Amino acid sequence: MDLKEKLVSSFMAFENKVDVDAPLHQIRNEAIKIFEAEGFPSKKDEAWKYTSLNSILKEDYSVFPKQENALEFSEAKSYMLHEMDTYKIIFIDGKYSSHLSQTTHDGFDICLMSSALNNPKYRLVIENYFNKVAEKDGLSSLNTAFATEGAYIHIKKNKLVNKPIQIIHFSTGSEEAVMLQPRNLIVVDENSHVQIIERHQSLTDNPVLTNSVTEIFANKRAIVDYYKLQNDNENATLIDNTFVNQKQESHCFVHTFSFGGKLVRNNLHFYQNGERIDSTLNGVTIIGKKQHVDHNTLVHHIEPNCESHQDYKGIFADKSTGVFNGRVIVNKEAQKTNAFQSNNNILLSDKATINSKPQLEIFADDVKCSHGCTIGQLDESAMFYMRSRGIPEKEAKALLMYAFTNNVLESVKIPEIKSRITKIIAEKLGVNLGFDL
Amino acid sequence: MLKINNLHASVEDKAILKGINLEVKAGEVHAIMGPNGSGKSTLSSVIAGKEEYEVTEGEIFFDEENIEELSAEERAHKGIFLSFQYPVEIPGVSVTNFIKTAINETRKAKGLPDMPAKDMLKLIREKAELLEIDRKFLSRSLNQGFSGGEKKRNEIFQMAMLEPKLAILDETDSGLDIDALRIVASGVNKLKSKDNAVILITHYQRLLDYIVPDFVHVLYKGRIVKSGGKELAHELEEKGYDWIKEEVDA
Numbered sequence: 270m271d272l273k274e275k276l277v278s279s280f281m282a283f284e285n286k287v288d289v290d291a292p293l294h295q296i297r298n299e300a301i302k303i304f305e306a307e308g309f310p311s312k313k314d315e316a317w318k319y320t321s322l323n324s325i326l327k328e329d330y331s332v333f334p335k336q337e338n339a340l341e342f343s344e345a346k347s348y349m350l351h352e353m354d355t356y357k358i359i360f361i362d363g364k365y366s367s368h369l370s371q372t373t374h375d376g377f378d379i380c381l382m383s384s385a386l387n388n389p390k391y392r393l394v395i396e397n398y399f400n401k402v403a404e405k406d407g408l409s410s411l412n413t414a415f416a417t418e419g420a421y422i423h424i425k426k427n428k429l430v431n432k433p434i435q436i437i438h439f440s441t442g443s444e445e446a447v448m449l450q451p452r453n454l455i456v457v458d459e460n461s462h463v464q465i466i467e468r469h470q471s472l473t474d475n476p477v478l479t480n481s482v483t484e485i486f487a488n489k490r491a492i493v494d495y496y497k498l499q500n501d502n503e504n505a506t507l508i509d510n511t512f513v514n515q516k517q518e519s520h521c522f523v524h525t526f527s528f529g530g531k532l533v534r535n536n537l538h539f540y541q542n543g544e545r546i547d548s549t550l551n552g553v554t555i556i557g558k559k560q561h562v563d564h565n566t567l568v569h570h571i572e573p574n575c576e577s578h579q580d581y582k583g584i585f586a587d588k589s590t591g592v593f594n595g596r597v598i599v600n601k602e603a604q605k606t607n608a609f610q611s612n613n614n615i616l617l618s619d620k621a622t623i624n625s626k627p628q629l630e631i632f633a634d635d636v637k638c639s640h641g642c643t644i645g646q647l648d649e650s651a652m653f654y655m656r657s658r659g660i661p662e663k664e665a666k667a668l669l670m671y672a673f674t675n676n677v678l679e680s681v682k683i684p685e686i687k688s689r690i691t692k693i694i695a696e697k698l699g700v701n702l703g704f705d706l
Numbered sequence: 707m708l709k710i711n712n713l714h715a716s717v718e719d720k721a722i723l724k725g726i727n728l729e730v731k732a733g734e735v736h737a738i739m740g741p742n743g744s745g746k747s748t749l750s751s752v753i754a755g756k757e758e759y760e761v762t763e764g765e766i767f768f769d770e771e772n773i774e775e776l777s778a779e780e781r782a783h784k785g786i787f788l789s790f791q792y793p794v795e796i797p798g799v800s801v802t803n804f805i806k807t808a809i810n811e812t813r814k815a816k817g818l819p820d821m822p823a824k825d826m827l828k829l830i831r832e833k834a835e836l837l838e839i840d841r842k843f844l845s846r847s848l849n850q851g852f853s854g855g856e857k858k859r860n861e862i863f864q865m866a867m868l869e870p871k872l873a874i875l876d877e878t879d880s881g882l883d884i885d886a887l888r889i890v891a892s893g894v895n896k897l898k899s900k901d902n903a904v905i906l907i908t909h910y911q912r913l914l915d916y917i918v919p920d921f922v923h924v925l926y927k928g929r930i931v932k933s934g935g936k937e938l939a940h941e942l943e944e945k946g947y948d949w950i951k952e953e954v955d956a
């Protein structure tokens with residue numbers, strides 16, 4: 270039985286177990302039908318031309334973790350941002366870990382999807398927002414069909430959340446191979462401000478396939494600052510589907526740092542439903558070996574006077590491969606749009622590849638749109654300059670790579686995250702530079 | 707300190723240096739002049755260890771050691787410094803972080819611990835003052851958007867920080883206004899001692915009024931075709947290169 274059949278057939282058992290009367294019953298049933306019809310994407314799909322899931326889908330994943338697993342803080346600590354105070358919503362093999370988490374209902378709800386789905390108190394929010402911005406493609410639908418757990422964050426009007434929120438999904442490797450379908454819902458109401466850090470981390474080399482869906486709603490004048498830290502083990506695959514719906518004058522920043530994993534696919538899609546919206550999508554990818562990272566971005570400018578900024582930097586070593594597909598749609602009504610996109614890449618080996626493809630679909634005439642893509646090697650004259658000042662080759666390379674990613678790092682607003690990422694980059698490059706940029 | 711014997715070097719199979727002989731002793735200042743394209747920058751790059759250039763014949767000794775096999779950074783650690791004719795822009799790395807890294811890597815190579823942050827700061831302040839460099843300047847990205855003169859001044863600032871044994875200044879004077887030239891020259895003079903040496907590559911007598919050379923060499927078509935004392939520079943300033951070219955080409 271292949272993975273698709275296995276998922277479809279286990280859906281029945283799953284639905285019965287959950288509750289046929291649950292409000293999501295119908296949504297789930299529709300979703301599984303879509304998945305059944307569409308299945309997993311293949312290279313025949315234009316949007317998946319350069320990313321193949323074939324070898325990954327061959328694993329015999331367990332689709333419902335069989336047992337609950339615990340994790341000591343000491344085992345989890347290094348993956349958490351523990352040097353600062355944060356709210357934490359932590360999952361272990363798809364199940365909530367109250368032991369490691371720190372949630373709240375004081376002024377805002379920072380808690381669990383499972384309780385939000387089952388508690389009538391949240392029914393209205395679920396009805397208004399759940400599955401409303403998520404796309405209805407095969408993978409997102411698969412997640413919707415099985416959605417039970419994840420982070421539920423609702424920041425009500427005029428709130429400044431006093432500390433960042435960490436969402437971490439651990440997998441313990443207690444089973445041979447496991448598939449996870451985390452589902453996060455984030456609703457930020459008028460004038461509110463929140464910072465979120467998301468991470469998926471496996472603790473062994475057992476294969477994990479995560480198909481995650483995150484819906485973010487930034488309502489009027491809300492500010493959402495979101496960081497995705499992707500630095501997973503070599504046998505972990507992440508398909509991250511994040512959909513953002515923005516209302517007028519809201520600002521949403523998503524930073525994606527992709528350093529690890531076997532294969533990572535980021536579908537990061539923004540919909541601007543209002544005027545004077547700002548959307549920022551920044552990314553740094555540094556990979557090697559046979560790793561693969563695919564960024565599929567979309568910014569849909571629907572109304573006038575909005576901006577979007579995309580800045581993706583990639584460094585590819587060994588036989589690693591990268592994909593950047595940045596789509597920008599500017600509707601006819603969306604006059605005075607400013608949409609900027611840049612994708613710059615460095616290939617450190619002649620066996621590394623990057624496929625970079627901007628896709629601008631502009632239907633308005635009074636707009637400023639630009640895109641640029643570069644693919645290059647490290648600048649030889651800069652290398653000689655640095656080495657002639659006593660900086661060894663390896664450190665000089667690292668310094669140049671830091672410098673290359675610097676403007677994205679500069680835009681990180683949480684210093685602890687910035688220094689954490691600087692550290693990971695230094696580790697990746699195997700150097701100790703002795704200062705933070 | 708530096709001894710170059712019959713040095714031939716080429717890039718992409720094109721011979722550029724065709725038998726250079728040069729000896730520089732501690733405490734000396736040598737000026738190298740010569741028409742455009744004669745190989746002056748190539749010679750300095752070869753001494754500094756640029757891999758693009760292939761040494762096809764001859765050898766370079768630094769403190770009695772043949773440095774042919776040494777990388778650029780190893781040569782820097784031994785005390786060779788090159789002030790670039792065209793300093794490279796490195797966006798995203800500040801002047802301060804760059805020089806800190808250069809100093810600490812050099813110390814590391816010598817088995818020394820990192821320089822304490824306090825000492826580093828003091829040193830930076832001292833040398834910036836010596837070269838009349840504004841503190842704000844030091845937090846800018848290295849050479850990015852610097853004016854021609856600022857780039858050159860920044861090169862000498864780095865030299866002052868690194869205190870090399872042998873400094874090769876490749877056209878450091880071009881692009882400097884009169885005041886900057888004076889500041890840079892007096893900076894170089896202050897760093898000069900009986901234990902170090904300077905090679906000045908220049909097109910103009912002007913610089914040599916400030917930093918007085920012990921020897922002046924003319925490089926032409928990849929060879930040193932004439933050497934003399936400081937009066938040779940005056941003669942060149944007056945008469946140009948034609949008379950030398952004629953002598954050589956004859």
Ligand SMILES: Nc1ncnc2c1ncn2[C@@H]1O[C@H](COP(=O)(O)OP(=O)(O)OP(=O)(O)O)[C@@H](O)[C@H]1O
Binds near residue numbers: 718749
């Ligand atoms: N990387 C290279 N590839 C090809 N040719 C080169 C390269 N580097 C130098 N050359 C050539 O070698 C010759 C010497 O160049 P070099 O820069 O050393 O001259 P120079 O004496 O410093 O001139 P200038 O006074 O203009 O600075 C020139 O003809 C130059 O074009």
Ligand SMILES: [Mg+2]
Binds near residue numbers: 746747791876877
């Ligand atoms: Mg030159």
